[in-house]
Amino acid sequence: MTSCPALFISAPSSGSGKTSITAAIARSHARRGKRVRVFKTGPDFLDPGILELASRAPVYQLDLFMGGFAHCQALLAQAAAEADLILVEGVMGLFDGDPSSADLAVAFGLPVVCVIDASAMAQTFAALATGLQRFRLEVHHGGVIANRVGGPAHGRMLLEGLPADLPLIAAFPREAALSLPERHLGLVQALEQPGLDGKLGAWADAWEAALRPGLALCAVEFPQEPEPPPAPRLAGRRIAIARDAAFGFIYPANVDLLRALGAELSFFSPIAHEPLPACDALWLPGCYPELHGDALGSHPTLAASLAAHVAAGKPLLAECGGMLALLDELTDATGHAHRMAGLMPGHARVQQRLAALGLQAIAWPEGPLRGHSYHHSTLETPLAPVAHATNPNGGKTTEALFQHGSLRASYVHHYFPSNPEAVAEFFKG
Structure with missing residues (x-):
């Protein structure tokens, strides 16, 4: 059994800013010399390229349908053995799909932090956050992140109504310069964005400035059950x-x-x-x-x-x-x-x-x-x-x-x- 601090970054819906926040956290830790391993929930080729650049390590998929429980467990255990922090970015909304991000988080005991786009709300932020927290009680919520916040006064309004067991971890600012370009299949590939590395540094700066005191990263236990290696049937090919x-x-x-x-x-x-x-x-x-x-x-x-x-x-x-x-x-x-x-x-x-x-x-x-x-x-x-x-x-x-x-x-x-x-x-x- 190997333990490692871990967070599952989810949201109420697509477009909330999961990739940007996950990348910001990854780069913030990586540039301080921490070994960060990031995973992406479900099938995706575009977000992982950005997360790989942010974390400076390959990004693998966790999908209970495509790979199965044992395969995902082995990937997490391998990462836990070599990392100081594991981040898992969810897909769509927390409870969307079958299997959903919530299913994956529960299967591996990963604490969930939801990113909520707060740009068009104030006190309703707390209602949405607590609704996500209470929808499935077996999902462990470690806090909530407000994204696209208009300023300090807006951030204070977002705090109203949040219970003590669902802290506001960060109030990430609304900043057009930090947005990512998109095309018909999603985000533009990392290799097509020559200025992305510098933008990731700006994201990390913004994350560290937005972070509120008291964030505690929970260590998660990952059983060491590696998959048996396949026979080398393609040797010489x-x-x-x-x-x-x-x-x-x-x-x-x-x-x-x-x-x-x-x-x-x-x-x-x-x-x-x-x-x-x-x-x-x-x-x-x-x-x-x-x-x-x-x-x-x-x-x-x-x-x-x-x-x-x-x-x-x-x-x-x-x-x-x-x-x-x-x-x-x-x-x-x-x-x-x-x-x-x-x-x-x-x-x-x-x-x-x-x-x-x-x-x-x-x-x-x-x-x-x-x-x-x-x-x-x-x-x-x-x-x-x-x-x-x-x-x-x-x-x-x-x-x-x-x-x-x-x-x-x-x-x-x-x-x-x-x-x-x-x-x-x-x-x-």
Whole structure:
């Protein structure tokens, strides 16, 4: 059993400022020499990039559906053994979804601190805070954080009505310069924000100025039950992975698993016109190919290299944006059509409104995997799906799985640790 101070940062809803506050706390501690490990609840690729820069350590997902209890427990225990502070950022509102942030906090005994956007309220702040506290009594609340506070007088009004066992931890100021840019899938990627590191320092300054006296970080006990290592079934195999602003949606746990299976990994940037490395298998993750259509379409060797890879019968996994990059054509949100690799027949169009969202369970030929879907594009292809995903919450998103020779493609972002054996079997070829 290992103990470590821990906080679960949640909120009544999305947009309350969870990521900014979590990043501010992480940077505040990290710049004082503390070892901080941050986790993100549920499927997300954008917030973790910002939290990784803030904490100066990789950010992993905690998801009771995608990874399961034992996997999440092992990740937390490993972090507790090497960290001075664990922060977990929730998803959506505290009680939203199934499993919810509250479910995760209860499962691992994590004290919850809710971030509430106080910009349009005063004494009602306390009513909302205490309502969250009393909705599920098994959730342990360690306090509340007021975000976007207008000034000292506003902060004093927010205090009115808060009980002694729900202290106001901090009154974070309303500051437009501290906001983060967004686009259609959420926050702009950390690697696309050259001034982000300096902004994180400003966030930490604001957090330390907003912090009220008396914050006590509770130590949480984490059982040391590491997951058994998988058999090295990919020993001697080299897997190439596209990784840049067009193909950046990569779970760190997926990379860890491939290495644990014995694979040698080789990363390359298609938008920088780097060539496909010599490899036995290839993974094209999702992200924003539509924002880099000209760079991808003008790559001098990529299309031919991809075609030769599949013609040789080598495995190629393409997820969401990675799949779109293999089509004949991709039309971006402005209506501009980009020529893609032409390896998978069909075309896709990016639209302004959301096209699909939800957790996904999908049956690969090698076995079932879990993951999620989140995209603004629609796809037309003559290929017949070999399988359709199911949604554990009964949602309408049930993505198709396509097989075209040794190419496997889907809108699903797969979480490899949900079935290491199936992943190994596919990449082994």
